[in-house]
Amino acid sequence: MARTPPSADVVPDQAQAVALARYRAPVEVLPDPHQHLAHHFDTPKQQFDAAKVGMWIFLATEILMFGGLFVAYSVWRANHPEVFLYAHTKLFRYLGATNTVILICSSFTMACAVRAAQLNQRRLTVFLLALTLCGGVGFLCVKAVEYTREYRDGDFVGVLNIYQQAVYGKNAAKIHIGEEPQTHAGASTQGQGASATTVALVPSSATRASSPAPSPWPLGLEVSKVTPAPPGPAGLRAGLRIGDEDLPTPKPFSLTWNELPPFAKAHTHQFFQLYFLMTGLHAIHVIVGMSLILWVLIRAARGSFNQYYYTPVDLVGLYWHLVDLIWIFLFPLLYLIH
Amino acid sequence: MSVTGAHPGIFDGLPAAPRPEPGGNYLTQTRGLRSWLLTLDHKRIALMYMLGVLSAYLLGGCFALALRAILFHHNTQVFAGNPARTWEFYNNMFTLHGAVMVFMFVIPAIPAVIGNFVLPMMLGAKDVAFPKLNLASFYCWVGGGLFFCFILLKGVLNVAFPALIHLWGPGGLDTGWTFYTPYSTTTNSAVISATLGAFILGFSSILTGVNFIASIHMLRPRGMGWFRMPLLLWALYATAVIQVLATPVLGITLLLLIAERTLHVGIFDPALGGDPILYQHFFWFYSHPAVYIMILPAMGIISEVISVFSRKHIFGYNFIAASSLAIAFIGFLVWGHHMFVSGQSPLADAVFSLLTFAVAVPSAIKTFNWTMTLYKGDIHLKTPLLYILMAIFLFTIGGLTGLFLGSLSVDVQVHDTYFVVAHFHYVMMGTTLFAFVGGLYYWWPKMFGRMYSENFARWAAVVAFVGMNLTFFVQFIMGAQGMPRRYATYPAQFTIYHQISTIGAFTMGLGMFLVLLNLLHSLKFGKKAPPNPWGSNSLEWQTTSPPPTENFKTRPVPGDPYDYTGWRYVSEEEGYVRIQPPPAAPVPAAP
Numbered sequence: 001m002a003r004t005p006p007s008a009d010v011v012p013d014q015a016q017a018v019a020l021a022r023y024r025a026p027v028e029v030l031p032d033p034h035q036h037l038a039h040h041f042d043t044p045k046q047q048f049d050a051a052k053v054g055m056w057i058f059l060a061t062e063i064l065m066f067g068g069l070f071v072a073y074s075v076w077r078a079n080h081p082e083v084f085l086y087a088h089t090k091l092f093r094y095l096g097a098t099n100t101v102i103l104i105c106s107s108f109t110m111a112c113a114v115r116a117a118q119l120n121q122r123r124l125t126v127f128l129l130a131l132t133l134c135g136g137v138g139f140l141c142v143k144a145v146e147y148t149r150e151y152r153d154g155d156f157v158g159v160l161n162i163y164q165q166a167v168y169g170k171n172a173a174k175i176h177i178g179e180e181p182q183t184h185a186g187a188s189t190q191g192q193g194a195s196a197t198t199v200a201l202v203p204s205s206a207t208r209a210s211s212p213a214p215s216p217w218p219l220g221l222e223v224s225k226v227t228p229a230p231p232g233p234a235g236l237r238a239g240l241r242i243g244d245e246d247l248p249t250p251k252p253f254s255l256t257w258n259e260l261p262p263f264a265k266a267h268t269h270q271f272f273q274l275y276f277l278m279t280g281l282h283a284i285h286v287i288v289g290m291s292l293i294l295w296v297l298i299r300a301a302r303g304s305f306n307q308y309y310y311t312p313v314d315l316v317g318l319y320w321h322l323v324d325l326i327w328i329f330l331f332p333l334l335y336l337i338h
Numbered sequence: 339m340s341v342t343g344a345h346p347g348i349f350d351g352l353p354a355a356p357r358p359e360p361g362g363n364y365l366t367q368t369r370g371l372r373s374w375l376l377t378l379d380h381k382r383i384a385l386m387y388m389l390g391v392l393s394a395y396l397l398g399g400c401f402a403l404a405l406r407a408i409l410f411h412h413n414t415q416v417f418a419g420n421p422a423r424t425w426e427f428y429n430n431m432f433t434l435h436g437a438v439m440v441f442m443f444v445i446p447a448i449p450a451v452i453g454n455f456v457l458p459m460m461l462g463a464k465d466v467a468f469p470k471l472n473l474a475s476f477y478c479w480v481g482g483g484l485f486f487c488f489i490l491l492k493g494v495l496n497v498a499f500p501a502l503i504h505l506w507g508p509g510g511l512d513t514g515w516t517f518y519t520p521y522s523t524t525t526n527s528a529v530i531s532a533t534l535g536a537f538i539l540g541f542s543s544i545l546t547g548v549n550f551i552a553s554i555h556m557l558r559p560r561g562m563g564w565f566r567m568p569l570l571l572w573a574l575y576a577t578a579v580i581q582v583l584a585t586p587v588l589g590i591t592l593l594l595l596i597a598e599r600t601l602h603v604g605i606f607d608p609a610l611g612g613d614p615i616l617y618q619h620f621f622w623f624y625s626h627p628a629v630y631i632m633i634l635p636a637m638g639i640i641s642e643v644i645s646v647f648s649r650k651h652i653f654g655y656n657f658i659a660a661s662s663l664a665i666a667f668i669g670f671l672v673w674g675h676h677m678f679v680s681g682q683s684p685l686a687d688a689v690f691s692l693l694t695f696a697v698a699v700p701s702a703i704k705t706f707n708w709t710m711t712l713y714k715g716d717i718h719l720k721t722p723l724l725y726i727l728m729a730i731f732l733f734t735i736g737g738l739t740g741l742f743l744g745s746l747s748v749d750v751q752v753h754d755t756y757f758v759v760a761h762f763h764y765v766m767m768g769t770t771l772f773a774f775v776g777g778l779y780y781w782w783p784k785m786f787g788r789m790y791s792e793n794f795a796r797w798a799a800v801v802a803f804v805g806m807n808l809t810f811f812v813q814f815i816m817g818a819q820g821m822p823r824r825y826a827t828y829p830a831q832f833t834i835y836h837q838i839s840t841i842g843a844f845t846m847g848l849g850m851f852l853v854l855l856n857l858l859h860s861l862k863f864g865k866k867a868p869p870n871p872w873g874s875n876s877l878e879w880q881t882t883s884p885p886p887t888e889n890f891k892t893r894p895v896p897g898d899p900y901d902y903t904g905w906r907y908v909s910e911e912e913g914y915v916r917i918q919p920p921p922a923a924p925v926p927a928a929p
Contacts, residue, residue: 039888040464040557050467050556057548061586068590068620072605075616158601168610266611273603277594 033308048311055315059322062285066326069278073333076270083264086255087163087271088337090155095146096335099139100327106135107324110293114317117310122303125313129297132320136290143283150272157276164269275334282326289323292316363787363884378469379887383476384455385785390480391451392854394442397487399847401435401494406809406843412830421827423497428826429512430493430527436515437490437532441539442483444766445628448635449546449581450479452777453574455785457550459878459885460568462559462894467552475545482538489531514824516621519606519614523598530599533592540585540592543631547581550574562896565659568876569652572659573638576666580627580634584670588624591617618680622673630669632766634662636773637704640726643780644708646874647723648715651900654707661700668697678749687746694744701737705730720872721795725776728803732768736761739814754824757817760810768806775802775853782857783867787884789912790860798856802849808842868913873905 033044041047077084113128154162260268296312299305305313364381374382408414408428417423458466466472493510496503511532513522522529554575558567595617597603604610606617645652652658674682674690682690708730717723739761742748752758783789816835821828828836870879876899881890897904905914 038469040458040467040469046556050552053555054468054471054548054552057551057582061544061548061582064583065586065590068587068594071620072594072616075613158597158603164602164604164610168604270604270611273597273601273605277597277603277605281593 031306031308036309036311044308048314051311051315052318055318059318062322063326066278066281069274069281070329070333073274073278076267076274080264080267080270082255082260083267083271084337086257086260086264087155087268088335089255090150090153090272091275091335092146092149093335095142096331099142100331102135102138102142103324103327106132106139107321109135110317110320114310114313117300117305117313118307120305120307122300122305125300125305126297129293129300129313133290133293133297136286136293139286140283140290143279155272157273157280161269161272163265163272167266167269278330278334282323282330285323285326289316289320292319362886363882364887365786365884367887376473378465378473380454380458380466380469380472381785381885381887381889383472384451384453387446387450387454387476387479390476390483391443391447394438394483394487395447398435398439398443399850401431401438403843403847405431405435406840408826409828409836410840412833412836413827425826426512427494427497429824430490430497430510432824433511433514434490434494437511437536438487439766440515440628441486441536442479444632444770445539445543446479446546447774448639448770448777449550449574449577449631450475450542452639452774452781453550453570453577453635454546456781456878457553457571457574458557459784459881459889460571460876460899461553461557461562462877462890462896463553463557464888464890466549467556468549471545471549475542475549478538478542478545482535482542486532486535486539489528489535493527516625517592517595518621519595519598519612519617520608522595523607530596533596537589537592540589543581544585547578547585550578551582554578559893559896565656566896566898567659568899569641569655569658569662570635570638572662573634573641576662577631577634579663580631580666580669584624584627584631587620588628591620591624594620615677615680615682618677619673622676623670626673626676627666627669629762629765630665632770634665636729636770637662639773639777639780640708640729641704642874642876643722643726643776644711644730645900646780646872646902647718647720647726648712649718649873649902650711650715651898651902652707653710653713654703655900657703658707661703664700665697668693668700672697675744675749678746679753691744691746695741698737698741698744701733705734705737721790721792721799722776722780722872724796724799725772725779728799729769729772729776732764732772732806735811736764736768739764752817754822755817756813756821756823759823760813760817763810763813767810772802772806775799778857780872781878782860783871784878784883784885786861786864787867787882788860788864789867789871790856790864794852794856798849798852800849801852802846805842805844805846805849809839809846810842812838812842865912868911870905870915871913873902873907873914875899875901875905 036047037044038047041050109128109131113125113132116124116128150156151160154160159165257265257268293316296305296316299312364379374386377383405428408416408424408431415421415424416427454466454472458464489509490511492502492506492508493512496508496510508526509528509531511529512527513525513529517529517533517536554567554571558564594603594605598606598612602610604612606612606614608614641652641658672690672694674686675694678687678690739757743752743758743761779790779795812835816832817823819832821832821835867883869881869883871883872879875897877890877894877896878885880894904916906917907913908915
């Protein structure tokens with residue numbers, strides 16, 4: 001479809017017509033709205049809406065998949081709040097916060113990219129998609145730094161976790177359960193300063209014995225030597241109780257390994273397991289999202305999209321927002337515990 | 339044109355029934371293996387699914403018969419002088435039977451075969467919303483299923499022929515289809531591979547569900563509001579909702595189980611501080627709704643067939659439609675009734691028990707409505723209706739014994755006994771399988787354009803029905819007397835029940851074989867099917883049998899799917915033809 005000036009048919013002679021043609025607006029070929037219409041849909045709108053409905057349903061399945069992990073997290077946090085309070089200090093909060101900012105920004109550029117695609121601005125779309133991709137790369141880089149440092153500290157996944165090794169591992173006989181577990185690279189640098197300030201808050205064996213509760217878990221010999229503190233939400237309070245003296249409430253972050261009741265020590269490694277499972281699954285989703293963004297980026301660069309057909313950009317955008325949103329929940333739940 | 343009715347002139351000037359085009363139909367329009375394997379046509383994908391699903395049924399069924407054969411004697415020794423090997427053999431076989439039947443037959447059977455074939459045609463559409471996704475779902479099923487079967491079969495064969503271990507290494511699964519921790523975290527069998535297989539099969543199920551929901555939302559034609567849809571679509575919609583919402587939870591559960599076995603994360607493993615009961619919660623959060631994935635589409639088929647063969651409008655349309663959604667919803671809230679003896683809190687037990695009873699209400703609503711549809715109907719006892727009546731009968735037994743199991747005190751007594759086995763086989767086998775076979779008979783003329791032998795089909799139905807009841811009814815009795823499930827040997831006092839059950843199982847196997855024989859025979863020798871052999875008013879019958887690839891030459895106009903007044907039997911056609919033109923002005927679709 002060519003845009004024709006109204007004066008085109010009244011040009012009297014050819015020379016004039018040629019001269020006039022130079023000043024005409026460049027011929028713009030409008031895309032065919034039905035170019036991408038599949039045979040079983042009536043209108044492009046119906047097709048677009050169907051794709052969007054399908055994507056939203058798929059996103060629901062993703063949320064439910066993560067939902068399993070969130071439930072596991074809730075169960076353990078409700079049962080062992082002191083574990084979460086203690087263990088989360090080992091994570092690198094500022095790196096997590098950086099990643100949050102990175103992902104939110106990339107979500108913003110993604111939303112802009114969708115808008116640019118809707119407006120048929122190809123170069124802008126490609127640029128914004130590339131920015132989004134950079135956000136994904138940045139996120140993964142920061143995450144890699146985090147994982148590396150956590151590995152160095154021994155706060156790693158599975159049998160590589162020093163807390164698991166300390167309680168259940170082969171070297172459980174060497175490391176006493178009452179001691180701070182040694183990291184892979186030597187002594188832990190985290191939490192040491194805090195423990196110095198809270199020495200006075202370490203409960204005496206007498207106060208511990210005042211709140212006995214049988215441990216239902218088949219733990220090792222070291223664990224059973226110490227009377228466990230009561231499990232459940234009351235565990236933290238009971239573990240930190242100093243008697244009837246009127247002392248200031250201890251800061252939550254001052255909790256040290258020594259102050260953890262043995263029952264909690266037995267579960268400390270699970271915080272890190274959950275952390276790695278949740279962030280790991282999320283990282284896989286980031287990688288999938290980045291692959292999808294790369295795909296639409298290449299298609300956008302080739303000019304596959306226009307104002308009538310931008311469905312893939314829109315759907316990939318939705319997926320990327322979901323990836324972002326899951327991180328928005330993961331960050332406070334894992335890094336910012338009070 | 340001669341008419342069986344009293345008004346010979348009534349067809350004058352009306353369009354004749356659609357005839358097959360010279361260009362052929364979806365079976366013949368393109369040829370070659372490639373045109374099948376890469377097809378995006380929902381009908382061909384449905385037929386490929388049918389081949390796969392029926393093969394899985396054959397595999398699972400053969401192992402069921404093998405199990406029953408072992409149980410014929412109270413202390414069968416398959417491998418003389420080595421009872422432990424016999425038990426291992428038995429464990430591998432019952433796991434294979436359960437896992438293959440659940441993940442590869444009962445869950446995909448009706449949605450992926452009958453749903454895939456019928457759903458777009460009932461909507462008057464050319465295809466499902468996402469044809470490529472549909473094909474991807476099929477290949478997920480094939481890939482996951484082949485892997486799954488390979489792993490499970492390996493275990494059985496390894497026990498039978500130990501030399502094979504040197505050929506392909508250890509394998510097999512002996513946890514039962516539930517993968518219960520802590521056993522599944524410690525057993526030496528191939529839990530990880532089998533779990534991966536089930537995970538991929540779950541993906542297939544999710545993709546089908548997404549496709550169906552989007553299709554029903556977006557492809558309904560003008561004039562077909564939500565409450566003018568055939569009830570099978572309501573049932574498939576409710577099923578798809580469960581598939582989409584529950585299957586991902588199974589996915590994450592299986593991933594966690596894999597992580598537990600590979601990384602030892604200590605989420606489920608009590609030896610690392612984990613909680614095996616959490617596994618049960620996760621597992622049943624999927625697997626209880628999954629039993630409604632199995633039963634709801636069967637209920638949809640029952641609703642379709644019973645109305646057509648009663649020549650009467652379905653009774654209580656709105657209630658049947660709503661009860662599908664109610665079952666889907668309540669089905670998410672009752673998983674705890676599998677865990678009454680797992681150490682759940684008494685409060686949770688009571689709540690789950692109450693909610694379990696609540697499921698009986700929508701189920702009973704359906705059953706009563708089906709019965710009322712029959713009441714004073716003009717009943718044509720063709721094969722599909724025969725199967726459907728059998729399915730309702732069996733569902734009544736299976737459903738009511740579900741209430742026994744839902745009540746706390748009784749469940750403690752019969753938990754994990756043959757009573758449970760009998761209960762879920764009455765529902766899964768009795769209802770789902772019989773409705774599936776009934777549905778196959780019902781849509782077979784549409785699928786292949788051939789009629790089967792009615793008399794032969796009815797006799798086969800009776801054989802299967804007798805076999806089914808012989809097999810499982812005695813299991814209620816021995817279960818109530820305390821015979822536990824999943825045991826390879828048993829006290830001699832239960833011998834008579836087990837022997838009746840085994841004889842019944844082989845009778846049922848014979849019945850199923852006769853069904854297969856009849857259907858295969860019809861492909862070659864059956865009479866040509868008319869476009870509408872049963873006189874249904876839903877849209878899939880308003881095209882040729884079999885339909886062309888694009889389903890309809892002209893887009894059909896939807897009406898009330900259960901209004902049969904516009905169709906009359908014509909003996910020349912051996913089917914029903916329209917006696918009034920379709921309604922001119924379609925009612926605008928409800929938003």
